[in-house]
Amino acid sequence: MASHSPGTDQIDTLFWIGFFAAAILIVAIVGALLYVVRRYRGERGAEPRQLLGGRRLQFRVGAVLTVFAALLFILGIVFTDNAREKPSTGDAGLASLKSEPLKIEATGQQWLWRYDYPNGAFSYYKLVVPVDTAVELSLESTDVVHTWNVEELARKADAVPGKTNKVLFSTGDEGNYVGDSATLSGQAYAAMRTEVEVVSPEEYEEFVETQLEEIQTAQETVVGQIENGDTP
Amino acid sequence: MSPSPRPELVADGYSAKRPRWAQLATSADHKEIGQILICGALGFLFLALVELVLMRIQLLVPENTFLSPVAFNRMLSLYGASAIFLFALPLVIGLFYYVTPLQIGARGTALPRLGQTGLALWVTGGVALYATFLFTPSEAGVNPLAPLTEVAFLSNNGVDAWVTSAGLATLGFVLLSVNLIATLKTMRAPGMAWRRVPLFAWATAVGSWLMVVIGPVLLAALTMLMIDRHYDGIFFADGSGGAPLLWQHLSWIFYTGTYMLILIFAFGAIAEIAAAFSRKPLFNRNVTMASLAVIAVVGTLAWMQNMLTAPIGIGWMYFAMLMSLALIVPFGLVLFNLIATLAGGTLRMRAPLLFAIGALFAITVGLASELCHSLVASAWHLKNTVDSTAATHFTLIGGSVFGGFAALHYWFPKMTGRTMGENLAQISFWTIMVGLLLGFVPLFFAGTEQGQVIDAYKYFAGTGVTAYNVIASIGVFILFVGIMLTVLNAIFSRVNGPEAGHDPWGGETLEWFALSPPEPYNFDVLPDVRSARPLRDIREAIGHRTRRSERAASRESQSVA
Numbered sequence: 178m179a180s181h182s183p184g185t186d187q188i189d190t191l192f193w194i195g196f197f198a199a200a201i202l203i204v205a206i207v208g209a210l211l212y213v214v215r216r217y218r219g220e221r222g223a224e225p226r227q228l229l230g231g232r233r234l235q236f237r238v239g240a241v242l243t244v245f246a247a248l249l250f251i252l253g254i255v256f257t258d259n260a261r262e263k264p265s266t267g268d269a270g271l272a273s274l275k276s277e278p279l280k281i282e283a284t285g286q287q288w289l290w291r292y293d294y295p296n297g298a299f300s301y302y303k304l305v306v307p308v309d310t311a312v313e314l315s316l317e318s319t320d321v322v323h324t325w326n327v328e329e330l331a332r333k334a335d336a337v338p339g340k341t342n343k344v345l346f347s348t349g350d351e352g353n354y355v356g357d358s359a360t361l362s363g364q365a366y367a368a369m370r371t372e373v374e375v376v377s378p379e380e381y382e383e384f385v386e387t388q389l390e391e392i393q394t395a396q397e398t399v400v401g402q403i404e405n406g407d408t409p
Numbered sequence: 410m411s412p413s414p415r416p417e418l419v420a421d422g423y424s425a426k427r428p429r430w431a432q433l434a435t436s437a438d439h440k441e442i443g444q445i446l447i448c449g450a451l452g453f454l455f456l457a458l459v460e461l462v463l464m465r466i467q468l469l470v471p472e473n474t475f476l477s478p479v480a481f482n483r484m485l486s487l488y489g490a491s492a493i494f495l496f497a498l499p500l501v502i503g504l505f506y507y508v509t510p511l512q513i514g515a516r517g518t519a520l521p522r523l524g525q526t527g528l529a530l531w532v533t534g535g536v537a538l539y540a541t542f543l544f545t546p547s548e549a550g551v552n553p554l555a556p557l558t559e560v561a562f563l564s565n566n567g568v569d570a571w572v573t574s575a576g577l578a579t580l581g582f583v584l585l586s587v588n589l590i591a592t593l594k595t596m597r598a599p600g601m602a603w604r605r606v607p608l609f610a611w612a613t614a615v616g617s618w619l620m621v622v623i624g625p626v627l628l629a630a631l632t633m634l635m636i637d638r639h640y641d642g643i644f645f646a647d648g649s650g651g652a653p654l655l656w657q658h659l660s661w662i663f664y665t666g667t668y669m670l671i672l673i674f675a676f677g678a679i680a681e682i683a684a685a686f687s688r689k690p691l692f693n694r695n696v697t698m699a700s701l702a703v704i705a706v707v708g709t710l711a712w713m714q715n716m717l718t719a720p721i722g723i724g725w726m727y728f729a730m731l732m733s734l735a736l737i738v739p740f741g742l743v744l745f746n747l748i749a750t751l752a753g754g755t756l757r758m759r760a761p762l763l764f765a766i767g768a769l770f771a772i773t774v775g776l777a778s779e780l781c782h783s784l785v786a787s788a789w790h791l792k793n794t795v796d797s798t799a800a801t802h803f804t805l806i807g808g809s810v811f812g813g814f815a816a817l818h819y820w821f822p823k824m825t826g827r828t829m830g831e832n833l834a835q836i837s838f839w840t841i842m843v844g845l846l847l848g849f850v851p852l853f854f855a856g857t858e859q860g861q862v863i864d865a866y867k868y869f870a871g872t873g874v875t876a877y878n879v880i881a882s883i884g885v886f887i888l889f890v891g892i893m894l895t896v897l898n899a900i901f902s903r904v905n906g907p908e909a910g911h912d913p914w915g916g917e918t919l920e921w922f923a924l925s926p927p928e929p930y931n932f933d934v935l936p937d938v939r940s941a942r943p944l945r946d947i948r949e950a951i952g953h954r955t956r957r958s959e960r961a962a963s964r965e966s967q968s969v970a
Contacts, residue, residue: 188786192857195781202741202777209748210769217687219755226753230693235742239696242741246734249784253730257786261723287562321557322653324718324793328860332789335719337654338556338647342720359718359793359862361485361550363557364478367865 181329182348187260188332194252198245260332263311264347270310271378278311278345285316285323285336287362288369298389304373307381308351316342321363327356327373335360351375437521438929439592442528442585443507444824446499447817451896453495453535458889460488465848465882471870481866482548483567487538489551490571493667494578495535497809501616501674502585504816507824509589509613511920511927513606514598514935519591527584534577537570547571550864552664555645555656560638569638576631579663583624586617593617598919600938604698607918607941608684608691611698612677616670619705623666630659654719661712669708671805673701675772675812676743679765682819683747685914686762687754690942692746700739700746707735717788726785733783740776744769760834761914764815767842771807775800778853793863796856799849806845806888814841814895821899822913826925827906833898840891847884851877917942 180189263278271279281304282293292304306312316325316336323336331346358369376384426432433441464484467476476484510518518524541547547567549558558568593614597606606614634656636642643651676697684691691697713721713729747769756762778800781787791797814837822828855861855877861868868874912921921944923931936943 185790188790191784192781192787192790195784195787196857199777199780202737202780203774206741206744206748206773206777207770210751210766210773213748213752214756214758214766217752217754217756218758220757222755225687225689225755227690228692228753229690230696230746232693235693235696235746238745239738239742242738246737249737249780250731250734253734253784253786254727257723257726257784260786260789318647321562322554326793326860326862328790332786333718333792334789337720339651339653340720357862360554361482361557361864363548363562364482367478367862367867 179329181350181352181354182331182346183262183264184260184331184346185329187256191253191256191260194249194256198249261345263345266311266347267309267349269308269349269378270347271307271381274310278313279306280313280315281306283314283316283325283336285318285320285325285358285362285369287320288358288365290323290325290358290369290371294385294388296385296389298385298392300388302371304371305381305384306373306375307378308375309347309349310378311345311347314344314346316344322360323362323369324359325356325371326359327354327371329354330356330373330375333359348375351377437525439506439510439518439521439524440824440927440929442524443503443505445528446503446506446531449532449535450496450500450503451899453491453499454892455896456539457488457491457496458892460484460491461885462889464488465885467866468868468878469882470879471872471875472867476866478866479548482550482864483546485550485864486547486553486567486571487541490538490547490575492805493664494575495538497671497805497813498578498582498667499531500809500813501671502582502620504678504813504820505589505613505616505674506585508816508820508920509610510592510596511823511923511931512610512918513593513596513601514919514922514932514938515592515596516931517596518588519595520588523584524588527581527588530577530581530584534574534579534581537577538574541567541570544570552660554660555634555637555653556647558634558638558656559646561646569635572631572635572638576628579624579627579631582620583628586620586624589613589617590621598935598938604695605938605941608680608694608697609677609918612673612680612701615701615705616673616677619666619670619673619709623663623670623709626659627663630656630663654716654721657716657719658712661715662709665712665715666705666709668801668805669704671808671812672708672772673704674816675768675808676701676747678812678816678819679747679768680750681916681918682761682765682815683750685819685916686757686759686765687751688915689750689754692749693742694941697743697746700743703739704736704743707732707739711736711783714783714788717782717785718792723785730783730785733779736776737780744773759818759914760829760831760838761815761819763835763838764811764818767838768807768811768815771803771811771845773807775802775804775807778803781857790860791856794856795852795861795863798863799852799856802849803845806849810841810892817895817899819914820920821902821906822909823920823923823925823927825903825906826909827902827904828909828913829895829898829902829906833894833901837891837894837898840887840894842891844884844886844888844891848881848888849884851880851884855881912944917945919943 180186280295284291289301291299291301293299316334318336318338324333326333330348331344334342334344352375354373356371467473467481545565545567549563549568633644637644645651645653645656647653680691711729711732713725714733717726782791782797818829855874859873861874911925936947940946
């Protein structure tokens, strides 16, 4: 996974911490198991020593495991809190909002993502956001549970009907990031993908303006056609 | 000749037994019920694997059209329900049900008809699920998340059949577990205090209590879903006071508890096998027993680990992380004690021990991989990727297939009087091991590197996951062959296996004191239980007596000379 935002950097670091912790446990336990199996193979012979246990050894193993678990718990909280830190809009970002994040609604529906921008424009499938700007996505669903998943930019989060789930991110890298949905939502689940296009603030402003105008033009055209009676 | 003291009955012309099928269908004997559960579980394992293979064929190449999306979702739903409700749980509970009364020296169970009812409910549940092939199986997935299961989204009967099947099976498991708890409480042999109970019987006690707690939680959720679907209920519907997240909480409590139950079973069986095959007592018995109880409680409390991307408060996420990381301690202690039991022994590498070692390996890899899913922010990356599929399969195949097969090979001679073919067992073991590694290790990479999502009927070319999926599919085909070899081995050895005698492994617990197969009443007489290893006590006593009489005989011969 290539990370392109401060939040996913933290997520990535914590993943690698978990990865190495898991690797240590696997190597230690499987190594001990294989060593014991190779060392003590044998068909018959004198009865082995009937060792019932060792309290001190057990206590030490328990203490080491407790410290290991506690350490992971602390690291887990530290990096999760870092990943949750509210991103701020930088100098290259959208100038109109310095303190507030850019609020965009993301609605999951079978089997499309719809994005509603602050000026009233909306887009399907593709989300356009300005670079170096804090973006707050409010995830909602009109039908079943969907999971919004653009892993290079932000954390995975569920859109649950009747609830709002907030995802905050910002990125300094312009470009296109593909994503998908990660909870089985019915027949076309695998095809329910999405894309985030990160552009300069000027291009973003232009996009939402054009989008709004085009939506209004389309709306007027349809109303005009119905009023004139020339609908097919 | 004096007259006989008893009147003699003429029994000529009456068949001694009813036909076998009638006996099986009406028996409340724990051994018959246990065997039906085990055989049924192995049959459903075959069906579950066929479904898994069909899904893996679909995922062999990008954007494949072998299965339609609907067909894929049906296979997925059937696979999930079969693997959990019709294979893993009945195999585990069937082995509990067969072995534990023998291990504690009981002549039967406390509530035999309750167990018989439980079996009947489970059979009905299994039939209900597969009867959906006559109309439409469920399309809602392994744990079908509301509100996808509401009538508005899936209106056909598939979800109803799934609810019925899972509900009947779960109710059956609860009844069987209640009987096991009652039996363990009231029918232990004289002298068998809880601290002397064999570890597998202890696992039965912990596992049965766990099922009695989590089973009704799922039953409540299923009832609510049924009311939603047919009586205008709004439990899981959004708006008007309903809460889709409620389903997630209730169902994940059950599924997480089931995951722990399978592991508790596996550890119990491995502990017996490790002790018997190393000819040593279990290392730190008391700590291992306590750890299993802790795993049951703390493990189930970690259910929200499955909901880390859902809109729940961060405090709950940290609670889930605390519970799952706390599990490192009891799991670590159990694994340490099992390996320490093997250390210093003389390990006879026969099939039961081989499968037990395979189980320890797979469970370790699976549980360690879950660690990355316990750390909250890391789970925000990994949740619902095929990495979680791989971790879950490593643990549960480790617990139910390797662990279950270890137990099957170990107690098969007790059930049938014959051992399972050793060569075929070894071939099967290595085939399953290769299949597991090839089938699921690539998914770790596809999940963590490329974020391939679970449950999807296709993936796209150019996303970097094609090679991983090809290898995984081939691995699952090998896994299928390996598992079927053991099932065939069991079928074949039941009639043709080498005769085993009553105690082929030199076991130290009471089940090896019974005949193989045991009489319907299990035991004529029981030895006094004065330790956790009653049969060893008998062997020592016989040894002492033999040596004493030998000494006496040699003294006599010397005095004659």
